[in-house]
Amino acid sequence: MVSKELVLTNAQGFHMRPASVFATAMGKYSCDVTIKFNGNQYNAKSLLNIIAACIKCGSEIEVICDGADENEALAEAVQLIESGLGE
């Protein structure tokens, strides 16, 4: 299992578009991908779960990847969030 703490910097937070970009990207990996936010865990391959988490700009989150391709998945997750999720 690998994980990294990050701050969400895109202005809109995890709304429809950014959440969809993220969930689609994570869907390619076989490992489990989880977002930890405010003490709760959300399935990061699910657009609906990410939106339901209501994560706003400036929030601290932790991305946890667990499975065979966890390193690749985490690297892409970090890259996506740091680059502003295509906003």
Added chain:
Amino acid sequence: MLHGTAASEGIGIGKVMLIEEHSLEYTPRTVTDTEAESQRFKAAVDAFCYNTEKQAENLRSSAGEKEAEILAGHIQIIRDPYLSGEIEKLIADGQCAESALEHMCDMFIAMFSAADDELTKQRAADVRDIKSGVLGILLGVNEVKVSDAPKGTVLVAKELTPSVTAGIVKENIAGIITETGGTTSHSAILARALEIPAVLSVEGVASSLKNGDTVVVDGSEGAVIVNPDDNTVAEYSKKRDAFLAERKELENYRGRETKSASGEAYELFCNIGKPEDAVKAVDADGEGVGLFRTEFLFMDRTSIPTEDEQFEAYKKAALILKGKSLIIRTLDIGGDKDIPYLGLEKEENPFMGFRAIRYCLKNRELFKSQIKAILRASAFGDIKIMFPLITTMDELREGKKLVAECKADLRNMGINFNENIQVGVMVETASAAVIADMLAKEADFFSIGTNDLTGYTMACDRGNNDVSYLYSPLQPSVLRMIKRTIECGVQNGISVGMCGEAAANKLMIPLLISFGLTEFSVSAPSVLNVRKIISTWTKEEADKVTAKVLEMSTQQEIVEYLKSVV
């Protein structure tokens, strides 16, 4: 005549087509062949995605990429691995596809509806729409084929779902009438994008109109006329033709820079009263917001909005404007705008009394929470602060001191904001115009509020029929106030805008160009027209006209002369 919300401008005349909601009721069953049930669910989802993809394509060409994206989002939601996984699990436990789908969708609808932010709440409507769509397929209920509507159809519904609106063929739909929805609802945005006249929130309309009724939809006034007589039809046909001709001509000015005929560039902004109105400003091709009135945040409630609530509202507007200018006017309370819970005392003469900046400087906690909210929002866009009703240098200095204090507080708390935020003066009193030379040295910008400036300069209440003849920004005295304010700003190198109604007045525009105004802030529907008027004047012509006007001694003379040259 029926009345509703004017949601999309224009006039449509046509025959009613009712979009009835089909019953999506079913009796939940226990299934034994869970594999077959799972296949049935998968097939329904595939059919839903196929239809939706087709609708999105249709919408992409008729209304544009942004509208199509909402539907494309529906496919992503129903394909969400968590959602479909959970539904499959319920089916494997023996639930029928209908109830499994409904159970999971309702869970997300409840979750999204309970969220405290508007964008997440809107997703609940998407999930609801998807649920009805897939349920309809599972139950074999067909939606009305809006795409088959003949030319001259007026769509009437309780509510238009994105999947219904997606079938609209622009050329065939003359108008839209619904029972729910406001100017920022999805139906309204779509109707405007498709340029279909729409009147929303017309009570009981879906049950009172019948298929085939002839109706006039006046989307400019928010009126619906049922089974009009021949004269009415003729009158509205004329109005419609005039509207279409004007719209076509003005559309030529969309996306263009705002420039005079001799090439001077101007900023052309909009006035708004709510954060969501920023959408209208952008839709109208406004280049920013020159006046965001903040009173709405304090009205229709029982207590002062918190700093966080205000911050969210200002930030929302800033995000919609995506880096375009946003001038936020601090609370302009008192005068004719009362807020009961603030406990303002009744005054003999409220317009001369305890209002706007005067009230705010005496109620510092309230004022500071607003300033901090604006400062925090300034991290998300090009925000400027404007103080209303300034009459003395002390007020400007005192206000700026409070801004500096708020900045220090935020800095200590490590909160981001724009350190170089501009602080400007709304010039709307005779006093401010007279000391504009001094104010211009300490303000970062001016914006002239011609409504109050005219009233205060002429000492005249425009609501009083006995004296309203005095009320005109084209009075020689008011023109001199405006001229002085603009010239003092220009001499001190600060920008000078105008956010009063006069900025959109075609008689006024050549004078403003000549005086050196740099920014016009008008209501959203006026943007293209003002851009067109500005483009017809050269600086030289405007100077000539203005020189003549300044020699004239009565308002009547000025108006007659200007009417003869514009």
